Amino acid sequence: MWGVKFYTSMNPAWIAPAAAEAHRLGLHVHGHVPAGMRPLDAVRAGYDEITHINFIMMQAMPQDVVNKANTAARLEGPARYGKDVDLDSPAMTAFYAELGKRGTVIDPTLTVWEPLMTSDGSGLSPEYAPFADVAPPAVVRGWKIGGYPLFGGLTRDDFRKSFAKMVGLVGRLHRAGVPIVAGTDGYGLELVRELELYQQAGLTNAQALQTATIVPARLAGMADRTGSIAPGKSADIILVQGNTENDITTLRKLHTVFLKGYRLDAAALRTASGIRGMPH
Template identity: 30%
Template sequence: MFKVLFALALTLGIAAEAQAQSEMLLSDVTIVDVIEGTLAPGQSVLIRDGLIAEVGPDISAASATRLDGAGRYLIPGLWDSHVHIFSSASEPDTALPLYLINGITGIRDMGALWPIAEQQALQARIESGEVLGPRLILAGAWVDASPGSWPGMFLADTPDEARSVVDRIAAEGWAAVKAYSMLDEASYLALAEAAHDVGLPFVGHIPERVALGTAIDAGQEGMEHFGRVAMACSTAEEAMLDELRAAMAEGAELDRVFEIMASRNRIILETWDETLCDAMLARMAEAGMHVSPTLVVADFYTGNWPAADAPRMRMIPAEVREAWGEPDFRLEAMTDEVRALAQDSIALDRRTFLMAHWAGVPILASSDASFANPYLFHGFSLLDELNLYVAIGLTPREALYTATVAPPRFFGLPDQDGTITPGRRADLVLLDANPLEGLATLRRPQMVVVGGQVLNRAALDGLEATLLERGQ
């Protein structure tokens, strides 16, 4: 069985003190309202039993541990809405502190190699404060056609099997049902209906044989990755789907299936239509289909990798770095045509992403970070993703919204909504500079509060030092 080997020294500076206190008063902070884009200087925040108890300029709390914010900027904690922290036995040992170091106090795991009971056990230890880590949502009940794209998936090759799988997912206590790439349309539609029948959100990939419009009509609430949006803006979407449907119905070998999928890049570039795209994005926005874009994944395919001596690399276990240096099946599957068109395809995705934002399609900032996904880093890659959003055309406030406000509201969390107000969970980040003017300040938070537990800068430095030492 997998066991968490969480061995980091977490009794660093104020962190240990905060864990022993039921009340803390964070004074003289400038509260950033990410929704309105406004600042409220000279505020204090009283934290009691892991929740925000009071917010205001003058708060009296004689028994509280006092922390001076020195006028710095306080934002809600960040979320990464698409990660995989359970792809190896000890991955949380590295992943959890990396998220906190980067101000990420909530993550949604979207597929794991651990049994659900062991995932839930770690989730409970985080919630109790026994393990220091971000809030964890377990939404990785991924369902695929046989034989499954990854180990440990739920499998469904017929509508009846899809309905049965959803019953198992509900019984095991997952937070959502996740569709995967190779489902046929009939099984996919049955999966959607069954998920809604049991009251679970229906999220995931748009299967390779299913049109985006079909997914909207089926009520898919959350879509992982962005490439299928650009494909839905192509006048040849249905023709591309039909080619793959026919090949798979005839029992085509996997190489032929991948060849058909790879050929789509050129077709999309040649047939992308702005008017059609506007109409599709309007449908997505009206339906409230949230998208977790994971645009940063493109860096892996284009070789935009950090240097071996970069701090983020040195915080990763040596055996993981070594595995990342081996040949990767995803890169080997890329054809010469895909490589030649890569930059044009990425540019079109980014153009379509900006149009989606303008159309009101809700975005959930996400990275796909995992030890199984080379050069996608827990924590760091989410900040890279936010920087991409700004480079594409979002304002810093709009980018922050996708990581602070949109995720907890989409997840339906009763104690979080991206605001710093009484009754909300005390997941907070204290920054040196105004993030509404630029996101660079996110790279070095001065304090992170997670579930009411405080990590000051010395504690965060200690976590970094421990990871660097372990990564040697």
């Protein structure tokens, strides 16, 4: 699948004609929401997908935050006001319903926001903590983050409450039938934590797993050959130690990888990449 990605600096007046031309060319339209637009404006103008949960939260932000979404306001607005958003208000419920009716895809990347909003610098954020004892020390040092600087009299607890609303927002989108795809904006190690957060949002383990498998495969027009285990599909499979139906964190405990039909030993792959053992 080919697509075009728009960013916050794009003139809102350009979105509808640009999206129309992209669709004429068979391109998928996605990205950040331009400053001055709310996510529903972008969807009505032609977006097929919105990336990052903060831009979904922009639907409930004050207009001055929306107008400056091409600045730090795209983070600071949701951090300041997110905790007070009523996720079940009639306006927000109608918003979810329209996204679901349109089939708009959302890529939340919650693992981008969790360390920024919840970390106080006392330890590794949850997406990296399972690798703390097995990854190279230099890599672990690079994972340490103190969170986004506090501002405007807000506390870290305020930020954490706003992040909790972001997690809750994902659950409401899912219940409204909005397709969720799992992304990280990171190394890839963060993916399992992303799925854990979807579980916290109310998805079952199977539903969370589908956000990283069959749902994106459908989005990319590749569901006939990947995204699930079935005869005739690509032999891209992982075997893990444990039952992901009961514990989704077992996805970190890789035993064997099958890639394009070739069997790869996960322990050997970990050793080759500098990982000294199984993540916790």
